[in-house]
Amino acid sequence: MALKIYNQIKEAEPQTSGEKRRKFEFSASTGWMNGFLQRHALHNIKIKGEIASADDVAAKEFPAKLAKITEKGGYTPDQVWNADETGLFWKRMPNRTYVAKSQKTASGFKAAKDRVTFLFCSNASGDRMLLVNRALKPRSMKGVNLNTLSVHWTANKKAWVTREIFNEWFVKHFIPEVRRYMSDKSLEFKVLLIIDNAPGHPHIEHPNVEFCFLPPNTTSLIQPLDQGIIATFKTYYVKQTFRYILDKLTNNKNVTVIDAWKNFTINDCIKHAGLALSELKPSTLNACWRSLWPECVKNKDHVPSNMDQYPNITALAHEIGGEGFADISSADIDELLEDKALTDDEIISLALEIPLTLDLPLPQM
Template sequence: MASKRRKLNLKEKIKILDELKAGEKIATISKRRNIHEATIRTIRRNETTIRKVVAAASTGCFLSGKKMPSRTYVAKQEKSVKGFKVAKERITLLLCSNASGDKMLKPLLVNKNLNPRALKGIDKTKLPVHWMANKNPWVTASLFKDLFLNHFVPEVREYLRSKQLVFKVLLVIDNTPGHPDISHKNVKIMFLPPNTTSLIQPLDQGIIATFKRYYVKNSFQHIINEIETNNEMNVISAWKTFDLKNCIDCISCSVREITKTTLNRCWKNLWADVAVMDTENETLSEYADIFQVSHAIGGEGFHDITIEDINELFENVVISDDEILQNFAENDCNDNKEIDEDSTFKRCWS
C-alpha cells in the first residue's frame, strides 16, 4: 500500500482506467504505480466525468487550399497564371472532441455547393467529414440541428458504449446564431457566455490552430507528391490542380495528427483540473515540419519561409454584418439549393 498520496494528471488517470478495462486488479495497479487503492477506486468511480464532457467549435470560414504566403513566387504569379481563376468560395469546418482527448468526432464541413465538380461520382456519406451545403457556407441553426441529432448523438452514444459507459454527456458550445437552443434527454448543453469563446472555449485554446498548422503542412506535401508522381508537373501546375477533394483529404490527415495531449491540454482555461499541463512544446515541432516541407518545395518565399508567413495563412475570412443579415433573412429551403460550379474549388483560408 502506498504511504503517500500524490496528485495524478489526466494522462495517468486515463492509463489507469485502460488498465482496469484490460482486467488488471486494483491491488496490482496500486503496487506498481505506488498509489492508494482508494485513489484508483475514485478514478474508476469518476470515469464518467473524465470521458463524457465534449466541446464543439467551428474554425470560422476558410477557403480550401490554394492560398500561399504572399512572399512566395506562387502567390506573386497568382493573377498572371494561365488557367487560374480566383475563387471566392468558402467552407466552414466544425470540430468536436472530449475533455480526455481520446475521442474526436468526425468533423462537419459546410460548402456552398451540394454537388461540386471535384466530388462527382463520390459517395459523400463515405467522406471523412459530414458533408453539408448551404448557400452561405456557415453553420446555420438547421445544419447544426441536423448534425446534432443525426451524427453527434449516435457517434457519442457508440463511443460511450465502447467504454461501457451510460450515455449522459455535457456538450460545451459557443453562443452563436448557428448553435440553436436544442435539447436531448441524454445531452446537457452548456452555452458559453457571450464574448468569452476566445478565452475559454477549448477548441479556441489551441486545437484549431494546431489543426491549421497540420493542414498547411499537408497541403504543401500534396504539391510535392504531385510533382514526384508526374514528371511533367511543376509547383505551379500542382498548385492549380488542388481541388475540394484534395482539401478534404488534407483535413482528414490533419485531424488524425492532432494528439490526445493537445486535445486535453486545451481545456486548461475552462476546466483546469482535467487538463494535463504538458511542458513539451509541440507548436515549435509543428512549425518545423512546415519549414521542412516548404524547403523541399524550394524557390522564392519557400526556402526562407518564416513563422509570420505561415501565420498569414491562418487568418479567417471576416464576415460582414450585411452578409450575416442576408444569410438569416433568406429562407432555409433556398440555402441548400445546388449552385453550378464553373471551376474546381481552389483556395485556402484567408
Template sequence: MSRNLGLSKSTVSTTIKDSDLMHESAKGSAPMKSKILTKKRAGPILEMEKLLVLWMEDQIEKRTPLSRMTIQAKDRSLFEDYCNQTFTASHGWFNHFKTCANFHSVKLSGEAASADLKAAEPFIKLIKEGNYFPEQIFNVNETGLFWKKMPERTYIHNEAKTMPGSKAFKDHLTVLLGGNVSAYKLKPLLIYHSENPRAFKNISKATLPVHYRANKKANDAALFEDWFMNCFIPEVKVYFLEKGIPFRILLILDNAPGHPQYLNDLHSNVKVVFLPPNTTSILQPMDQGAIAAFKVYYLLSTFAKAVAATECENGKTLCEFWKDYNILHCIRNTAAGWEEVTPQCMNDIWKKILKRSVNSFKSFEKEKALEDISNNIVQLAKTKEMKEIYNEKKKQIVQSKIDI
C-alpha cells in the first residue's frame, strides 16, 4: 500500500493506527492530539557533539581527511573517556549530527589535496636521492595509551543482564614507537607521570623491556633530546654494527612542538628531516597502521591475561585483577604488543613515501587484521563470561543444598 501511495511505510502505519481518532476528530467529537516525533538533544549527547565539532574543526584546519567511521569512532571515544558511557554512534545519529552541525562531505581532490601532495614532493625526493640503505631510514612517533582501558561491550549469555566486573581506570601514559624501512623495531619509550612507581620495588629500570622515563608533560623537547642521545643513537649503533652497515641515519619526524629543530646539531651522522605541514596523515609511516596494530595487540595481550587470571583455579575476580594490574604489567604488555606487530606491517607502512624499498610482502590488510584480532578478544570475553556464569550457577546450587 505504501508503495502505491508513494508514502513511507511508517506514515501509512501511523495513519491506519490512528484512523478511528481521526474520524472522531473530523466529526468534532474528539480533539486530535498531536504527537511529538522528534526530541531535542540535551545532556551528554549535546556536550559530546560540541566537543566533536571542535575536534573536527581542528582536524579540518590541519587538512586531515575525516571519514564517517573516523568521526563515529571519535564520538564513541569521547563518551567513554568523559562520560564513562557506551554510545553506539549509529548511522542515524551520524546523519542527524551532520545535518545539525552543518557538515557535508567533499571528494578528496582538487586544490586542497593536491597542495598537500605537492608540498610532500621535495620531501619524497630527498629520501629517494639520499642514497640511504633501507636499514638507515627511521621514523618514530608518540601515541597516548589508556593502559587500563578495556572493551566496554561484548556478547554475553541471555541469562546475564550485565557484564560482571569493575570499571576500568582512565590512567594515561605516552608511548614512543618507531622503526626503519627494513622492519626493525626500536625499543619502545614509555613516559609515565611517576618516577618510582610502587610496582618497581626490587626491579631495576635497566631490565625493563622499554625505555622508561617519568614526565607529566609528554611532548617535552628535553625529554625527546634525552631519548635521542641516550636511547636511540646507542641502540642503532649496536644494530648497525651487527648488520655491518655504516653509521648513517635519516630520522623522519613530524613537526610537533616536542621535536626540537636543533636535533641536527647533536650528531654529525644523523640527519633529521621534518614532515612538511599538512602531510603528516599522508606521509607519517607509523600512522599508516603500525601504531593502530600495536594498540590492538596490547589490548589483546591485556585481555588474555585478565581471562587467564579469572579462569585459573582459585582465580581472581575481574575487580581483583584490575586492582592488582599495575604499571609493571602495563610495561610488559606494551612490549608484548609491540613484539606482535609483524615485519610485513612495519615494512608496508613506508609504501606511500618509499615504494622502491617496500618488499614484496603480502600487503598488510589493516582493517582485516584488526577485525580478526577484535574477534579473538570477543571470543575471550565470551569464554570468560560463560565461565563466570557457570561459577555463579554452581554457587547457587551449592547454596541451595546447604539451605535444604
C-alpha cells in the first residue's frame, strides 16, 4: 500500500516552475509509512488493512514505566490526563431499519454518511470534548454562539483530527482549562498528558505539561479512553438519538420516524453529544484506568461496560416500532458504534490538502 500511495501522490502533485515540489523519497521500509503520516500531519488515523495486532508484552510492561514517571513527577490522579479521538457517523441508523433503507434513495439524507470526530480528554473527573465537523458553520448552526456549546468546535473537509487541529486544541483549550481546573483544586499547574504513539501525533513542548506516549499497538489494551469511556459515550449518544425520535413521535402524531430523523441536524448532534457526555460517571472514568494505572482506581470491583445501556436502547427502539426497530439486535447497536478505517484514496486526498509546515505559537506564560 505504501508504494501505491507514493506513486499516486507523485503523479497528483502539480509540477510548475513557480512552485516548490514536495520532497520525499520512497524506500521499501516499514518506517516509510510512519514518516509519511507524520510529515502530512495525519493524526491518529486508522488505515484500512493495516491495523496492527495488539502488543501484549509492551502493554504489560508499560504500567510499571508509567508508575515511575508519576512517582518522579509527583503527579496525582487529578494531574494525569489521557487524550484520544474517535469517529462517529452522527446521523446513521442500523442498516436493517426502514429509515436507513430510505436514506439510500430519498433526498435530504446526505448527512447519513457524514462523520464527525470527537477528541476526548479526561482524567478521573472528566473534561469537555473537541468536535471536528466537515463544514465550518452549517446552516443549522446559524446564529449559534460556538463558545456556548458543550464541545469545542472546529472543522476541516474530511472531519479528521490533524496535527494542526490537535495543536490548536492543546493551546486554546487544554492549557487554559486545565490551568483553571488545577487552580480550583488548589493544585500546582503541572500535568502529565498521555497520548498514543500514532505517527501523526505532534511533539509539543510546554513548561507545565509532560507528554507520555503509549507504546505502539497498545491502545486497545491499556489506553483509558479505549477501555470503555469512548464506547460508553457512543452508547449514550445512540440512546439519546432514539429518545429524540420517540419524543418527536409522541409530541406530534403527524410526524413519522423518517420526518423526525430527516430534521435531525448537526446542532442536534452536538446537544445530544453533550447529554451523552453528562451521563458519564466519574466512577466509570476512573475505573477505565485500571489497566494503565491500577493504583489510582478507587473501586477495584467496578468494571464499566457500554452494553449495560443496550436494554434501554432496545426498549426505546421497540417503542418507536417498525422494521428494524421492533426487532433490533445487539449487532444493530454495535453497528452504530463503529468507526471506519481510511482507504488509500482517502489518505492520499487528505495528504494533498494539508500544508507540510505547521507552526502554532504557544501562549505566553
